[in-house]
Amino acid sequence: MGRILPDDSRKMAPLLGHYEMFFATSAGASAAILGLLVVAVSVVNADDTDASTRERRTVLAGSAFLALVDAFFVSLVALTGGAAVFAVSNLVMAMVGLLATSRLIPRAKRAGNFSRGFPTRRLNLTFAVISVGGFSIQLGLAIALLVDSQNTALQRALVLVVVGLFASALGRAWEVTGIRQRLSPELTDR
Numbered sequence: 001m002g003r004i005l006p007d008d009s010r011k012m013a014p015l016l017g018h019y020e021m022f023f024a025t026s027a028g029a030s031a032a033i034l035g036l037l038v039v040a041v042s043v044v045n046a047d048d049t050d051a052s053t054r055e056r057r058t059v060l061a062g063s064a065f066l067a068l069v070d071a072f073f074v075s076l077v078a079l080t081g082g083a084a085v086f087a088v089s090n091l092v093m094a095m096v097g098l099l100a101t102s103r104l105i106p107r108a109k110r111a112g113n114f115s116r117g118f119p120t121r122r123l124n125l126t127f128a129v130i131s132v133g134g135f136s137i138q139l140g141l142a143i144a145l146l147v148d149s150q151n152t153a154l155q156r157a158l159v160l161v162v163v164g165l166f167a168s169a170l171g172r173a174w175e176v177t178g179i180r181q182r183l184s185p186e187l188t189d190r
Contacts, residue, residue, distance in 0.1 A: 016078060016082060016083060016086055016155055019078070019159055020079065022075075022159065023075040023076075023078045023079050024075075024079060026071055026072075026075035026162055026166075027072055027075040027076045027079070029166070030068045030069075030071040030072035030075065030166070030169075031072055033068055033166075033169065033170070033173070034065065034068045034069070034072065036173075037061060037064055037065060037068065037169075037173050037176070040061075040173065040176065040177045041057060041058065041061045041176060044057060044176065044177055044178060045057060045058070052111060052112060055107075055111040056108075056111045056112065056113050057176050057178075059104055059107050059108040059111055059113060060108075060113070060124070060127070060172050060175060060176050061172070061173070061176045062100075062104050063101065063104055063127060063128075063131055063172055064168075064169040064170075064172035064173045064176065065169075066096075066097050066100050066101065066104075066131070067097075067131075067134075067165040067166070067168045067169035067172070068165070068166075068169045069093075069096075070093040070094075070096070070097055070135075070138075070165050071162050071165040071166055071169070073089060073092075073093055074086070074089045074090055074093050074158075074162055075162060077089035082149070083145060083149040083150065083155055084145075084146065084149050086145070086155065086158065087142045087143075087145035087146045087149060087158070088142070088146070090138055090139075090141065090142035090145070090158050090161070091139065091142035091143065091146065093138070094135045094136075094138035094139035094142055095139065097131070097134075097135035097138070098132070098135045098136065098139065101128075101131045101132055101135060104131075105128055105132075108124065108128065114128075120175065123175065127168075127171070127172055127175075130168055131168070134161070134164055134165065134168060137161065138158070138161045141154055141157050141158050141161065142158065145158060
């Protein structure tokens with residue numbers, strides 16, 4: 001179940017073809033959100049004179065940027081080919097994500113994002129775990145899809161990874177802009 005056999009007539013319409021509109025929309029949406037994220041970070045950092053706060057936001061924005069760039073390139077490349085191309089794009093972007101995250105986590109620690117008593121410490125730790133876990137899952141699924149490129153369950157799982165990347169990036173972008181604190185002034189008094 002979930003596999004397309006070599007003599008199966010369904011192979012003429014591979015699973016990834018069903019997601020063509022999703023990938024086209026995903027590529028466009030991720031590019032648009034990337035642009036908005038750059039503007040948001042610029043605006044939010046412009047009205048704050050505290051260098052450590054700006055660094056904390058920049059690190060968090062960097063992790064959101066990574067997730068959006070991953071979704072953008074995976075979606076764009078998925079439009080060019082089949083399952084093997086999709087798997088390779090996921091593999092490459094997962095490795096880029098893990099490498100960049102391994103550099104962002106120490107920077108976040110130095111900026112104080114994980115310090116005891118920091119108001120959003122748990123959230124920042126959650127974001128770090130989601131990054132490492134998400135990119136690791138993407139890497140594992142990509143390798144598995146390279147081994148078994150006809151496995152539709154693996155293809156679907158990697159499509160859901162793209163959805164997860166969006167959710168992760170949007171959550172981080174929300175936090176970067178400080179909308180939660182701007183809507184609830186009592187949260188900033190803690």
